[in-house]
Amino acid sequence: xxxxxxxxxxxxxxxxxxxxxxxxxxxxxxxxxxxxxxxxxxxxxxxxxxxxxxxxxxxxxxxxxxxxxxxxxxxxxxxxxxxxxxxxxxxxxxxxxxxxxxxxxxxxxxxxxxxxxxxxxxxxxxxxxxxxxxxxxxxxxxxxxxxxxxxxxxxxxxxxxxxxxxxxxxxxxxxxxxxxxxxxxxxxxxxxxxxxxxxxxxxxxxxxxxxxxxxxxxxxxxxxxxxxxxxxxxxxxxxxxxxxxxxxxxxxxxxxxxxxxxxxxxxxxxxxxxxxxxxxxxxxxxxxxxxxxxxxxxxxxxxxxxxxxxxxxxxxxxxxxxxxxxxxxxxxxxxxxxxxxxxxxxxxxxxxxxxxxxxxxxxxxxxxxxxxxxxxxxxxxxxxxxxxxxxxxxxxxxxxxxxxxxxxxxxxxxxxxxxxxxxxxxxxxxxxxxxxxxxxxx
Amino acid sequence: xxxxxxxxxxxxxxxxxxxxxxxxxxxxxxxxxxxxxxxxxxxxxxxxxxxxxxxxxxxxxxxxxxxxxxxxxxxxxxxxxxxxxxxxxxxxxxxxxxxxxxxxxxxxxxxxxxxxxxxxxxxxxxxxxxxxxxxxxxxxxxxxxxxxxxxxxxxxxxxxxxxxxxxxxxxxxxxxxxxxxxxxxxxxxxxxxxxxxxxxxxxxxxxxxxxxxxxxxxxxxxxxxxxxxxxxxxxxxxxxxxxxxxxxxxxxxxxxxxxxxxxxxxxxxxxxxxxxxxxxxxxxxxxxxxxxxxxxxxxxxxxxxxxxxxxxxx
Numbered sequence: 001x002x003x004x005x006x007x008x009x010x011x012x013x014x015x016x017x018x019x020x021x022x023x024x025x026x027x028x029x030x031x032x033x034x035x036x037x038x039x040x041x042x043x044x045x046x047x048x049x050x051x052x053x054x055x056x057x058x059x060x061x062x063x064x065x066x067x068x069x070x071x072x073x074x075x076x077x078x079x080x081x082x083x084x085x086x087x088x089x090x091x092x093x094x095x096x097x098x099x100x101x102x103x104x105x106x107x108x109x110x111x112x113x114x115x116x117x118x119x120x121x122x123x124x125x126x127x128x129x130x131x132x133x134x135x136x137x138x139x140x141x142x143x144x145x146x147x148x149x150x151x152x153x154x155x156x157x158x159x160x161x162x163x164x165x166x167x168x169x170x171x172x173x174x175x176x177x178x179x180x181x182x183x184x185x186x187x188x189x190x191x192x193x194x195x196x197x198x199x200x201x202x203x204x205x206x207x208x209x210x211x212x213x214x215x216x217x218x219x220x221x222x223x224x225x226x227x228x229x230x231x232x233x234x235x236x237x238x239x240x241x242x243x244x245x246x247x248x249x250x251x252x253x254x255x256x257x258x259x260x261x262x263x264x265x266x267x268x269x270x271x272x273x274x275x276x277x278x279x280x281x282x283x284x285x286x287x288x289x290x291x292x293x294x295x296x297x298x299x300x301x302x303x304x305x306x307x308x309x310x311x312x313x314x315x316x317x318x319x320x321x322x323x324x325x326x327x328x329x330x331x332x333x334x335x336x337x338x339x340x341x342x343x344x345x346x347x348x349x350x351x352x353x354x355x356x357x358x359x360x361x362x363x364x365x366x367x368x369x370x371x372x373x374x375x376x377x378x379x380x381x382x383x384x385x386x387x388x389x390x391x392x393x394x395x396x397x398x399x400x401x402x403x404x405x406x407x408x409x410x411x412x413x414x415x416x417x418x419x420x421x422x423x424x425x426x427x428x429x430x431x432x433x434x435x436x437x438x439x440x441x442x
Numbered sequence: 443x444x445x446x447x448x449x450x451x452x453x454x455x456x457x458x459x460x461x462x463x464x465x466x467x468x469x470x471x472x473x474x475x476x477x478x479x480x481x482x483x484x485x486x487x488x489x490x491x492x493x494x495x496x497x498x499x500x501x502x503x504x505x506x507x508x509x510x511x512x513x514x515x516x517x518x519x520x521x522x523x524x525x526x527x528x529x530x531x532x533x534x535x536x537x538x539x540x541x542x543x544x545x546x547x548x549x550x551x552x553x554x555x556x557x558x559x560x561x562x563x564x565x566x567x568x569x570x571x572x573x574x575x576x577x578x579x580x581x582x583x584x585x586x587x588x589x590x591x592x593x594x595x596x597x598x599x600x601x602x603x604x605x606x607x608x609x610x611x612x613x614x615x616x617x618x619x620x621x622x623x624x625x626x627x628x629x630x631x632x633x634x635x636x637x638x639x640x641x642x643x644x645x646x647x648x649x650x651x652x653x654x655x656x657x658x659x660x661x662x663x664x665x666x667x668x669x670x671x672x673x674x675x676x677x678x679x680x681x682x683x684x685x686x687x688x689x690x691x692x693x694x695x696x697x698x699x700x701x702x703x704x705x706x707x708x709x710x711x712x713x714x715x716x717x718x719x720x721x722x723x724x725x726x727x728x729x730x731x732x733x734x735x736x737x738x739x740x741x742x743x744x745x746x747x748x749x750x751x752x753x754x755x756x
Contacts, residue, residue, distance in 0.1 A: 078673075080666040112710065117658075209445035232754040237481035241447065249448060271747040274720045278657070278727035279478075279751075282665065296716040299700045300724035303658015310662055342660040349699050436544070 005033040011049040012042060019043050061246045061255040064197055064224060066176045067153035069125060071224070071286040072257035077247055080312055086257075087309035088281055090301060091126030091155065091289040093263035096135035096143045103143065106292040111150060113298045118318055118341050122302040127152050128179075128261065128289045129167070133159035137166035148174035155179055155199065155259070155287065161188040168192060177224060177287075179259065186211050190220055199259060201226040205238055212253050224286065226259040232276065235265055236283065243284040257286030274301070281305050315367035316341035322391060323348065328357035330396060333441075335403035335427065336384055338365035338373050346431045354438040359397065363387040370405045381414035388419060403427040403441075449482040451475055454679035456672075456735065458487070459649055459686050461533060461619055462567025463594050468532050470649065470735045471686035477672060477733040478755055488756050490736040491726075491749045492533040492569060493525040494692045497540040497548070497556050500740070504704055504714035511742050518556050519563040526564035528742045530749020535569040535598070535690070535738045536560050541582050542573035550585050557586045561593055568595040569621075569738065571690065576603045584611040591616045598690065599623030599651045602630075605638055613643040621688060626653035626663045628670045628683070635682045648685045649736075656695045657725045664689075668732035686735035695722045696740060719743050727751065 009029035020041045022028035031037040032053075039045060039053045063073030069089055076082045092110045094103050110124045127147045131140035140163045147154055148171035156171075157179040158164035168175060179199025181189035189198060198215065200223055202208035208225060215223060227238035239258055245251040260280045266272035273290045274297050280288045281304055290297065310316055317339045324332070325348060337347055339362050351358055363383055365373035373379035388394055400422045404411060406429035415424045428437045455474035462468055472486035497518055502509035515521040526534050540546040541553050548556075561568060570586055572579030583597050584607065598621035600608035605622065612618045622638055624630040631652045639645055652671060655664050668687065674680040695701055701718035703711065711717060722744040726737045730752070739745050 078666070078669045079662065080670055205447070206445050213443075232751070233481060233756075236478065236755060240476075240479060240481075244448075244450065245445070251445070253443075253445070269747075271719065271723055271743055272751060275723050275727040275747055275751045278724040279731045282728055282731040283478075294716070295711040296713065296720040297724075299711070299717060300657040300721045303656075303700075304661055304724060304728055307658060307660065307662040308665060312662070312666065345659050349697075352699060353697075353702060 005030040008032050008039070008053065011045065011053060013044040015044070017044065058252070059255075060250070060252065061243075061257075062221060062223075064222060064257050066126070066155075066197060066224075066287070069153075072255075074243075074247065077243065079308060083311040083313070084309050086286075087305050088285055089125040089287050090277070090293060090298075090305075091128045091287055092124055092292050093128045093130070093261060093289050094143060094147055095130040095132060096140045097130075097132055103146070107147070107150060110293040113293050113295060117302065117306060118316055120302075120306055122298060124152060124293045126155055126287055126289070128155045128157065128259075128263075128287075131156065131158040131163040131167055133163075135163075137163045141166040141170035143167075144171040144175070147171070153177075155289075157199065158189075161185065161192060164189065164192050177259075179224070179226060181211065181215070183207055183211050186215055187218075190215060190218060193220070193222075195222075197222050197224050199224045199226055201228075204229075205241060209253055212256070216253065223256045224259055225254070225256050226261070227285075228259065228261045228264055232265050235260055235276075236279065239280060239284040258284060259287045259289065260285035261289040263289055263291045270297070273297075277301055278304060282308060317367035318344045318362055320362050320364040320387070322393075323360040323362060324357075325351050325360055326355055326357045328359045330398050332357040332359055333399050333401040333403065334359040334361060334393075334397055336361040336363060336387070337405055338363060338368065338370050338379050340365065340367055340369045340373070343369055347434070350431045350434040351438070354435045356438040356441070358403075358438065361387060361391075361393070361402075370407050374408050374411075379408065381411050381418050384411070384415060385418045394419070394421070401425060405429075450479065451483045452676040454676050454684065456675060456686055457646060457681075457684045459619060459646055461569070461594060461596050461649075462565075463592065464565060466565050466567065467594070468567045470688070471684075473735070474676065476676070477668075477731060480756055485756060488752050489730055489734065490532040491530055491745050491752065492535050492688075492736060492738045493528055493531045493742075493745055494535045494537050494571075494690070494738050494740045495522050495525045495560070496537040497553070498546065505718065507715055507743065508741055517559065519559040522560040523563040526566045528745045530753070531566065531745055532749075533567040533569055533736070534560070534564055535571055537571045537693075538582060539573055541575070541578050543575055543578055545573070550581050553582045554585045554589045558589055561590055568593055569598050569688070570595055571598045571693075576601065580604050580607045580611075583608050587612040587616045587618055590618075594618060596621055596649055596688070598649075598688065600634075600638065602634060602637075605634060606641060609638050609641050609643045613638075613647045614641075617647070619647050619649055621649045621651045622685070623651040624653060626655070626660075626667050628652075628667055628674065631667070631671060632674075632680070632682050635685060639682070645681065645685065650683075650685045650687045651690065652687055654689045654691060654694045654725075654729065656698045656700075656721060657728060658700075659694070659698060661725070661728060665728065665732045668729070668734065672733040687733060688736040688738070689726075689729045689734040690738040691722060691726045691729060692738055692740035695725050715741075723747050 012025040144167035155177040177197040245254040262273040262276040365379040409426040456471040475482040596619040
């Protein structure tokens with residue numbers, strides 16, 4: 001539980017010596033409580049107080065690295081309270097029990113998903129490889145090797161240490177998480193994990209809690225908790241309870257990211273898996289696993305994730321430039337708007353729906369909406385003129401029709417003066433009206 | 443130190459609102475836990491899934507399953523009856539797109555006849571959605587309110603521009619339910635509820651539509667508004683934000699590129715129907731996770747899946 005300023009003040013020498021740079025011990029304590037200063041800035045703190053405080057000021061949830069990605073490190077339950085910091089990862093599920101064709105199908109379908117959306121590359125980040133007791137260590141190792149050939153990070157869940165070892169030998173570098181540690185095997189798994197993240201599972205949260213405590217006592221704090229459980233309801237309860245325990249109840253034992261395997265919760269039901277992946281994107285899944293990932297799942301899920309894991313204080317922006325739509329070329333009409341991501345998506349969607357070839361000019365407006373950026377002076381006749389110069393629009397485009405958002409109709413006169421030869425047309429005030437506007441436009 | 447489970451149950455609860463009449467009447471709200479957290483305390487009423495049916499048959503190009511589902515339904519009433527039969531559907535949303543003066547511009551009389559036809563086709567509770575044209579919506583809502591006076595329907599929605607007419611004609615005159623529609627902002631949502639109750643609409647007759655977006659299209663605003671409304675309702679016991687929330691998911695998800703683009707134009711994206719269904723499912727699940735008490739969906743597969751998810755979490 002985070003300490004309040006007053007709790008910290010009680011541990012200071014209360015001499016107001018100013019050596020920490022703050023005018024009083026009280027002011028210093030308040031800054032520490034806010035996280036603006038660290039406690040060791042006070043030279044007079046007793047060793048006992050320091051130990052007490054550094055334990056209390058440790059973040060409630062650890063940040064765990066899986067390959068290039070970071071998981072966990074959250075400080076709030078909901079994004080509006082501050083911000084969520086580390087997006088979840090999506091993975092696909094492969095098991096050595098599956099027929100070879102099914103494994104190949106899942107890999108090839110999922111590897112096709114690779115696209116960019118608002119500056120973020122969207123791919124399946126993780127492949128979850130299950131090495132069950134029914135299959136020989138060699139068969140399991142062959143699957144791990146095949147999965148490693150994709151170049152993606154692997155989570156390996158092994159039934160026992162023999163299978164874990166065989167897979168680690170076959171695909172050691174690709175395996176970033178060794179999962180499957182539980183009450184009866186945690187010591188051997190802990191020894192094998194050596195530097196990799198260790199995934200902990202158990203019959204229920206109480207058992208998992210005990211295993212995590214033992215692993216922490218053995219010095220391993222590089223963990224991830226499998227909250228999947230036996231049913232959808234249990235998985236959701238586990239995910240909620242683990243995160244609440246860490247952030248609201250001060251239980252650092254549960255201060256780790258989570259794995260949720262929807263492939264186990266809704267076997268071969270890709271619709272239910274998509275529903276659950278959405279649920280756990282919002283509610284505390286860190287690695288969310290599905291059978292497979294086609295564009296049908298990826299487009300909504302990655303879009304949702306990108307929305308949820310944005311900082312509420314920073315607008316989402318798209319790159320300024322010319323976006324030709326519906327096969328537009330230099331002879332097509334043009335329109336102009338701002339670089340606020342939501343504006344871009346809504347407007348470009350409607351423009352595409354119209355079927356009319358059109359060049360969409362996205363200007364640098366600081367990532368704000370049309371009216372907000374206009375009010376702030378970031379979307380003006382001047383900024384549009386600057387855009388025309390920067391992208392050499394006047395020389396490149398021959399049609400010379402520019403549609404202006406209806407909400408900034410006031411810019412028309414000034415734009416006509418600044419862009420001689422261009423016909424400035426006031427468009428609609430709402431994106432939804434664009435389809436009819438363009439179809440009727442002459 | 444072992445782990446002990448702590449239930450998070452609030453003293454305040456979401457208000458209960460009844461839609462429809464008879465055996466199929468549906469009670470929304472009643473939760474005193476965080477969204478979907480039935481493990482903290484069993485739900486009084488589960489969140490509900492409704493099916494959207496438009497007076498203009500859905501465009502089914504590239505949607506063979508949807509086309510097959512409604513095949514042979516040659517009237518609005520037949521489509522409503524078919525939709526009401528989907529496993530897990532708890533209400534039907536009648537979407538009168540055809541009233542749009544910029545579109546088919548059906549007369550108020552025609553719309554009322556369609557509403558009656560729909561009411562005869564199902565005994566599930568009815569939710570009435572208009573064409574987004576404020577004046578026309580007022581006219582058709584007022585007329586339907588009288589025509590369906592024995593069905594206790596919900597009118598989605600009353601907006602800042604027309605809450606007086608809709609509130610008076612639907613809720614106060616006939617005791618129906620009214621959806622207060624605001625644009626993804628907790629303050630606007632609360633203000634409209636306050637205005638409606640000052641007008642004389644009983645709080646128990648109000649359901650909120652706080653706005654919606656498809657996954658990827660600014661859904662962070664929807665999620666945070668839902669999160670904040672539920673926090674205010676439960677933690678701060680704000681009774682002007684305790685109305686149950688209904689989110690018309692289908693109206694958003696079926697008009698984004700992911701659901702509209704034909705497979706021929708974007709072969710790597712695969713089946714259009716597949717994309718449209720998963721977009722609807724992902725968005726609906728996200729709304730429920732953040733606190734929607736009811737969602738409106740279009741595709742039978744989406745309705746079944748989301749209803750099954752809710753059942754699995756009860």
